[in-house]
Amino acid sequence: MSDKFNIEIITPSQTILKSQVTEVTLPSYEGQMGILKDHIPLITFLRPGLVIIKGQDEKKYYVEEGTVEFSNNNLLILTSTAKNLQDLSKSLINDLIQQSQNKLKEIKLTDKEQYIESYKVETLKTINL
Amino acid sequence: MPSLDDLKKRIKSVKSTQKITKAMKMVAAAKLRKAQESAEKGRPYSQKMQNIILNLTKSINDPQNAPKLLVGTGEDKKYLCVVLTADRGLCGGFNSNICKLAKSHFKKILKAEKVLKIITVGSKGYDQIRRDFGKYVIKKFSFKEKKQITFSEANIVGNEIISLFSQNEFDKCIIFYNNFKNVITQIPQAQQIIPADAKNIKENDDENFSYEFEPEEDEILEDLLPKNISTQIFKALLENAASEQGSRMTAMDNATRNAGDLVDKLTINYNRSRQASITKELIEIISGAESL
Numbered sequence: 001m002s003d004k005f006n007i008e009i010i011t012p013s014q015t016i017l018k019s020q021v022t023e024v025t026l027p028s029y030e031g032q033m034g035i036l037k038d039h040i041p042l043i044t045f046l047r048p049g050l051v052i053i054k055g056q057d058e059k060k061y062y063v064e065e066g067t068v069e070f071s072n073n074n075l076l077i078l079t080s081t082a083k084n085l086q087d088l089s090k091s092l093i094n095d096l097i098q099q100s101q102n103k104l105k106e107i108k109l110t111d112k113e114q115y116i117e118s119y120k121v122e123t124l125k126t127i128n129l
Numbered sequence: 130m131p132s133l134d135d136l137k138k139r140i141k142s143v144k145s146t147q148k149i150t151k152a153m154k155m156v157a158a159a160k161l162r163k164a165q166e167s168a169e170k171g172r173p174y175s176q177k178m179q180n181i182i183l184n185l186t187k188s189i190n191d192p193q194n195a196p197k198l199l200v201g202t203g204e205d206k207k208y209l210c211v212v213l214t215a216d217r218g219l220c221g222g223f224n225s226n227i228c229k230l231a232k233s234h235f236k237k238i239l240k241a242e243k244v245l246k247i248i249t250v251g252s253k254g255y256d257q258i259r260r261d262f263g264k265y266v267i268k269k270f271s272f273k274e275k276k277q278i279t280f281s282e283a284n285i286v287g288n289e290i291i292s293l294f295s296q297n298e299f300d301k302c303i304i305f306y307n308n309f310k311n312v313i314t315q316i317p318q319a320q321q322i323i324p325a326d327a328k329n330i331k332e333n334d335d336e337n338f339s340y341e342f343e344p345e346e347d348e349i350l351e352d353l354l355p356k357n358i359s360t361q362i363f364k365a366l367l368e369n370a371a372s373e374q375g376s377r378m379t380a381m382d383n384a385t386r387n388a389g390d391l392v393d394k395l396t397i398n399y400n401r402s403r404q405a406s407i408t409k410e411l412i413e414i415i416s417g418a419e420s421l
Contacts, residue, residue, distance in 0.1 A: 010177060012280045012363055014170040030343055043181065044343040045352065067353060069181050071340075076177055080280060 005037045005073040007053065009061065009082050016082050021055035024075060026068060027123070041071040046079065048120035050127075060085040062127070064120065085127065097124045133406070136399040140392060147388035153219065154381035161312065161374035168309055168371040175364035178357050182325055184340065185350060196347070198291075198354040201324030202300045207244040209299035209323075210234065211290065213306040213365050214254030215373040216273040221380030223307060223315065223373055228257040230317040231305045235262055246299055250286060250366075278366050280359070287359030294323060306365035307372035313379050315372035322361050325354075 007024060009017040024035045027049020035042075046066040053059045066079030100120045103109070109117070131139070186199060212231045214224045231254075238245045247262060249255040250270045258266065268289065272282050290302060302323035307315040342349055 008173075008177075010174045012171055012174045012360065013167060015173055028343060033343075041340045042343070043185065043340045043349060045349065067178075067181065067349075067356075069177075069184075071184070076181075078174060078177055078181075 003037050004055070005075060007075045007077070009051075009077045009079065011078075011080055011082055016061075016084075017053075017059070019055060021053050023054040025050075025052040026077075027051070027063070027119075028068070035070060035075060037073055039070055042068070043070075044068050046077075047116055049123045050085070051077065051082070062088060062123070065116075088127065093124050093127055097121055100124070131402075133399065133403060136395060136402065140395045140399065143388055143391050143395065147385055147392065150381045150384040150388060154378055154385060157220075157374045157378040157381060161371065161378055164367070164371040164374050165309065168367040171364060171367045175360045178353075178360050182353065182357055185346070185353070186325065196350050196354060198294065198323060198358075199325050199350060202297070204300045205243070207246065207299040207301070208238050209246045209248065209290070209293065209302045210238075211248045211250065211286070211302065211304040211362075212254045212258060213304060213362075213369050214249070214251035214257075215369065216252050216271055217373075218253055219380065220373050220377035221383075223376035223380075224251075224253040224257060226315070226317045227305050227307055228254060230319060231258065232261065234303065234305070234319060235265070244299075246293075248286075248289070251369075278363075278370055280363055283363030283366055284359045286362050287355065290323070290358060290362075291355050299323075304362065304365055306369050307376075309368045309371040309375060312375045315376055320361070320365070322358055325357070 004020040004022055007017065007019060007021050008015065022036070026033045026035065026044075027047050029045040029047050032049075033044070044067075046063050046068060048064045049062075051061040051063055053061070061082045061084055063077075063079045063083075064081040066077055066082070068078075069076045100117045104114065104117050104121070182199070210231060212227060214227050218224070235245060235247070245262075245265045247258065247266045248268045248270070249258060249266060250272075252269075252271045252273065255266065255269045255271075270286055270289075272278065275282060293299060294302070301321060303319050303321050305317065305319050308318045309315055
């Protein structure tokens with residue numbers, strides 16, 4: 001029996017990825033989460049982070065937000081910001097870090113916003129090209 | 130009977146009109162391919178989003194405390210209608226089809242003595258609705274200067290709807306747009322987005338499982354429902370953009386063909402009257418010669 005399940009990453013403008021994989025690690029809202037075949041049905045949110053997909057080869061995507069649904073061995077990631085790590089450039093990452101850091105300086109941020117922005121900075125800093 | 134000169138001018142003007150419609154048709158065809166592609170690519174997102182919402186709805190055990198965006202306010206008095214149309218004309222029945230459908234809904238709502246509020250997206254829709262229902266329009270959007278519709282435009286409209294809802298301005302929200310079926314058929318549609326209409330979606334009864342939620346169910350719904358509204362608006366905008374180009378293409382194709390027919394007819398007329406005048410002159414000469 002194969003230990004693979006389906007994954008789909010969809011953005012409003014296109015379907016980014018549709019394939020069969022063995023393991024996916026998600027930056028879920030309350031912590032990193034690994035998903036293997038026959039996981040129980042699940043709905044969760046993403047915080048900024050990396051989606052790591054292991055199948056025949058390893059793929060990494062940077063996401064800022066999104067919704068994840070897992071049911072019947074179908075993993076569905078709906079996000080508006082998924083970017084393949086290979087498509088990101090150093091300058092773009094620096095820009096994004098700068099933006100988030102500026103935002104963090106604002107006083108009227110809610111706890112939730114602060115949480116998300118700080119994760120964004122942290123993730124972006126760990127990306128090494 | 131128009132003179133030969135008049136006919137000549139007429140033929141020339143019809144020919145130049147034909148050139149314009151032909152050019153517009155080709156432009157629309159080029160834009161259509163792009164718009165159609167993005168509409169088709171955008172479909173899965175909104176469909177999957179609807180599915181998640183539907184699955185969530187099924188697993189709610191306490192409908193009383195469910196978010197109002199999902200189950201409605203429990204009342205049925207105030208209606209918000211969002212009419213999505215194009216910003217440009219010359220696209221056949223595209224705009225008027227949406228408006229016709231919307232107007233028939235408006236009449237029904239008013240007849241039932243409910244409160245009606247209208248938001249128009251796209252200047253052409255506003256122009257048509259203003260005549261009869263101008264006093265009900267509370268807000269109008271236009272994305273004329275935008276070349277490509279992105280999610281942020283949909284978000285602007287979505288946020289407006291949500292803020293109106295949270296101020297208790299309406300109980301039900303219906304959007305009107307054209308569904309792109311193929312190049313020659315676009316179907317005007319009315320879709321209820323608040324409260325989420327579960328009837329429209331295919332029921333998968335056998336797929337009934339309880340989800341694990343992280344964070345809590347309410348929090349997920351609170352975040353997901355506003356997003357879903359923007360997503361539905363975005364889908365409608367994309368479908369509309371594709372429909373507009375498709376509709377314009379067929380309209381301009383027809384116009385080009387009609388202009389061709391008209392040119393043929395006028396040319397026959399022109400030749401006939403030219404021939405008539407030659408014959409007349411000949412008869413005059415012959416009868417003049419005979420009388421000598």
